[in-house]
Amino acid sequence: MASVLVGQFHARDAEGRVYSVHEFRESQPDEVDGKEPVSTYRLAIGDRVKHLGGEEFELIQGKVKLIREH
Template sequence: MAAVLVGQFHARDAEGRVYSVHEFENSEATGEQPAITYKLAIGDRVKKIDEDHYELVQSGVSLIRDPAPVVTA
């Protein structure tokens, strides 16, 4: 099963540590919507709770997605 990197973002834990989260789309997904998985840059699996809340699978550490940076011209 192959996965393609489709996005990345930063998330923080309760102590303020920043994690780089990578978003993958499974190319062999069945059904109407592709399966999306999340992993840290170091390979740890991440579970999506809702739009802005995530959890590290192994340790159970809660993460909150940082808002996207606003770019002004």
Template sequence: MTAVLVGQFHARDAEGRIYPVHEFQEATLEADGSAASLPITTYKLAIGDKVNHLGDNRFELARSGVEIIRIP
């Protein structure tokens, strides 16, 4: 399935660097081919690097392991 951009925000690491993060949602299919009720949400930096959601406003850069916090 195709991921659709549904949001954008900035996050900051402990050293003060700012990261632009894009939020995507992807519909999933059930075994019978029907759409699942909840889409999968994924996060990536604007340059394409994967970002893991740790909960609340906490995220982690998958490649480097740097923790970033969403800026309100």
């Protein structure tokens, strides 16, 4: 199943570096099971990002914590 870009935002690490994060969702939700589409996050350069909850994220590789900017 393909993913579709649904949004993008900037997040900052503890040292002040800014990262461009892209949010993707499944192109077709699983209607049979009634499940909601799954969101995944990646940096613009392709590194995977884990959503920790609220405005907090973490780079999968390197374990760098990020805070979403508004």
